[in-house]
Amino acid sequence: MKERGWTEIPPGGIIEEAGNAVAYETGSWRTYRPVWDSETCIHCLRCWVACPDSSIEIADGKVTGIDYDHCKGCGICSFECPVDPKAIQMKLETDIAKE
Amino acid sequence: MRVARRLILTGNDATAEAMRQIAPDVVTCFPITPQTELMHKFAEHVADGDVDTELVLVESEHSAMSAAVGAAAAGARAMTATAANGLALMWEIVYIAASYRLPIVMPVVNRALSGPINIHCDHSDTMGCRDTGWIQLYSENAQEAYDNTIQALRIAEHPDVLLPVMVTFDGFILSHTAEILEGLEDAEVKDWIGTYEAKYSILNTDDPVTMGPLDLQDYYFEHKRQQVEGMRHAPAVIRDIGRAYGELSGRSYDLFEAYRLEDAEFAVVALGSTCGTTKVVVDELREQGTKAGLLKIRSFRPFPEAEIAEALGNAKAIGVLDRSISFGAPGGPVHKEIKAALYGTGREIGIVNYIYGLGGRDMSVNDIKTAFAGLEKVAREGTPDDNIRFLGLRGEGGV
Ligand code: SF4
Ligand code: SF4
Numbered sequence: 001m002k003e004r005g006w007t008e009i010p011p012g013g014i015i016e017e018a019g020n021a022v023a024y025e026t027g028s029w030r031t032y033r034p035v036w037d038s039e040t041c042i043h044c045l046r047c048w049v050a051c052p053d054s055s056i057e058i059a060d061g062k063v064t065g066i067d068y069d070h071c072k073g074c075g076i077c078s079f080e081c082p083v084d085p086k087a088i089q090m091k092l093e094t095d096i097a098k099e
Numbered sequence: 100m101r102v103a104r105r106l107i108l109t110g111n112d113a114t115a116e117a118m119r120q121i122a123p124d125v126v127t128c129f130p131i132t133p134q135t136e137l138m139h140k141f142a143e144h145v146a147d148g149d150v151d152t153e154l155v156l157v158e159s160e161h162s163a164m165s166a167a168v169g170a171a172a173a174g175a176r177a178m179t180a181t182a183a184n185g186l187a188l189m190w191e192i193v194y195i196a197a198s199y200r201l202p203i204v205m206p207v208v209n210r211a212l213s214g215p216i217n218i219h220c221d222h223s224d225t226m227g228c229r230d231t232g233w234i235q236l237y238s239e240n241a242q243e244a245y246d247n248t249i250q251a252l253r254i255a256e257h258p259d260v261l262l263p264v265m266v267t268f269d270g271f272i273l274s275h276t277a278e279i280l281e282g283l284e285d286a287e288v289k290d291w292i293g294t295y296e297a298k299y300s301i302l303n304t305d306d307p308v309t310m311g312p313l314d315l316q317d318y319y320f321e322h323k324r325q326q327v328e329g330m331r332h333a334p335a336v337i338r339d340i341g342r343a344y345g346e347l348s349g350r351s352y353d354l355f356e357a358y359r360l361e362d363a364e365f366a367v368v369a370l371g372s373t374c375g376t377t378k379v380v381v382d383e384l385r386e387q388g389t390k391a392g393l394l395k396i397r398s399f400r401p402f403p404e405a406e407i408a409e410a411l412g413n414a415k416a417i418g419v420l421d422r423s424i425s426f427g428a429p430g431g432p433v434h435k436e437i438k439a440a441l442y443g444t445g446r447e448i449g450i451v452n453y454i455y456g457l458g459g460r461d462m463s464v465n466d467i468k469t470a471f472a473g474l475e476k477v478a479r480e481g482t483p484d485d486n487i488r489f490l491g492l493r494g495e496g497g498v
Contacts, residue, residue: 006321006328011261012200013314013322014299018307 022070026053030073032090036066041087047077104282110241110273113280114180114206114266115140117248119150120288123204124175127155127166131185132218133270134208138180160185164192164203171201172310174297176252178203182270183210183224190228196263197232197326199310202255202295203263205233206248209371209422210270211458219459220270222371222422226432232326234264234333235400237370242280244268246350247397249283252292253340259332269372271459283348291347333401354403356395357410359385363392365474366414368407368437370396373420373455373462380467391471396433404440411441416449416478418470420490422456430487449477453498455490466491469498 010016041063048056048063055071057064066077078088108116115137118126126145128138145154155170157163163179170177181189186207196203207225211217225235234254238244244266251264268274283291299308314322334354345351356374359381360366367377374395384391394410396402411417421431428435434452441448453470456462470490477483488498 003317004321006324009318009321009325010299011322011325011329012198012310013312013318015309015312018309020309020312 025069026072027067027069030068030071030093032073032075033068033093033096034066034071034073034075034077034088035091036063037087037089038063040083040085042083044082046080046082047088050076050080052076104284106280106282107277108241108280109136109275109277110238110244110268111137111208111275112140113241113245113278114248114268115144116282117245117288118178119144120283120285121176121178121249121252121292122150122289123152123178125153125155125167125170125177127157127163127170127177127179129157129160129163129179129181129185131160131182133210133274134180134182134185134206136274137206137208160189161192164189164196167203167205168192168196168199168201169301171196171203171297172199172301174295174300174302176295177201178205180206180208182208183212183218186224186228187212190231193228193231193233195311198322200261200326200329201263202252202261204248204251204255205263205265206244207265207267208270208274209267217458218270220272220372220422221457221459222267223424223457225265225267226423226425228265229400229432232262232330233400234260234262234330234337234398236264236266236337236397237399238266238268238273238397239372239374239395240280241268241273241276241278242350243397244273245280245282246344246348246352249288249292250337250340250344250352252295254333254337256295257332257336257340258298260329260336262326262329262333267371272372281348281350287347291344330401334398334403337398337401352397354398354401355407355410356393356397358393358395360392360394360410362390362413364390364413364415364478365418365471366392366394366411366416367418367420367467367470368394368396368411368433369420370399370433371422373422373467376462376464377420377467380464380471384468384471389471399433399436402436402440404436407437408440408444411437411448412446414448416451416474418474418477419450419452420470421452421454424454424457434487447481449474449481449483451477451483451486451488453488453490460491462491473498
């Protein structure tokens, strides 16, 4: 996206389109990635309730995956997961990149 | 011919009267000496049903400015008032109000900042926030505090400006002293300020916008440049509105007032209530044949440097009065601006800075005479080494 000059933007930092957070890919901040295991997940949805960035994807009351464009890797989902071993494991992005 | 509405009011009550006539949608209120009586009076107007403003009583000045920001973001006309440490406590949000381009108007009753604790007048409070992005209008007397408050609404809300405005007047000296002044009729004020339609409202669900988002390396710089542009438009707007106000009231306003300055050899630059005393001294010196003059700054932000440099053109020596200190800097805030304004004009004018009146220390006719007397040597010999002087100070270095 081409960044605009100071005469081309609304004043005071206002963003004229509502719901614009979807365009902001906070996933680029991530150090640890939550890796979800569909085999061990019991679909209790605790992670979905707790995620501060609405990044746990669900369909028909079941977890289907994680939105890595917006997940910033805070680890709350993994912390809250009641399964042992946890159905969401936090892994270093740098390790994943090496694999 | 219009019949003047004569009033006898203190600076605080005059400003509360202006606020009653403006009838802002929202006023946020927290008391601090010497602003307290202003809000007492305004709260009385609200309680008596003389104005239908939503008065929001908050628990601190930080909240007073925050609530004003919230109200203005919703598109309301929002005002608050404060002084000294109260202004210091709202500091964070003072910047935010300007950055979000919210046209809040705030009377500030000038008082010394602690410590040691002091409730009397100096300009350390508003001078300290001269770089917050607010327009600052200084008042010489209660009449000007009243007039500036009304004009501030239209300046702040002007689409080319869209910046908050501080209207300042000296604590106790003006805030608690009764003066005869002329008020406008309620209907005149109402018509003259008109209604305010904010371009954006945080409560407009039909056309929602985001206010206050994170603004990092990519756009923050551009938004600051926009604020600069609003400030650059402000001088012409302040002047136009000052003229229009003159047509309404018979009292025109400019960015500064040049009092007997045109052929003045000895010029004093000041702002606030001391200008009234200085005019008395200028008149007296003129009678004795000394070419004395005063440049009274009304708009300190924006600072009209080219016009001020021109107005000081004939001076052989300039004494700049500062009612605050800029610690570690070469002189007080007004002094530095005047020196900067004259830089590059090719004129070598001797300039001395008189720091005076801190913590409410009296500034008498004799003190101002001392300041003028000091200028004669400066005119002969140029800017001296001891060009930062402390007028009215006891002990070494005081004059
Ligand atoms: S790591 Fe944090 S942001 Fe990412 S999915 Fe889990 S709870 Fe949401
Ligand atoms: S908290 Fe764990 S078990 Fe529960 S839905 Fe989320 S991943 Fe599955």
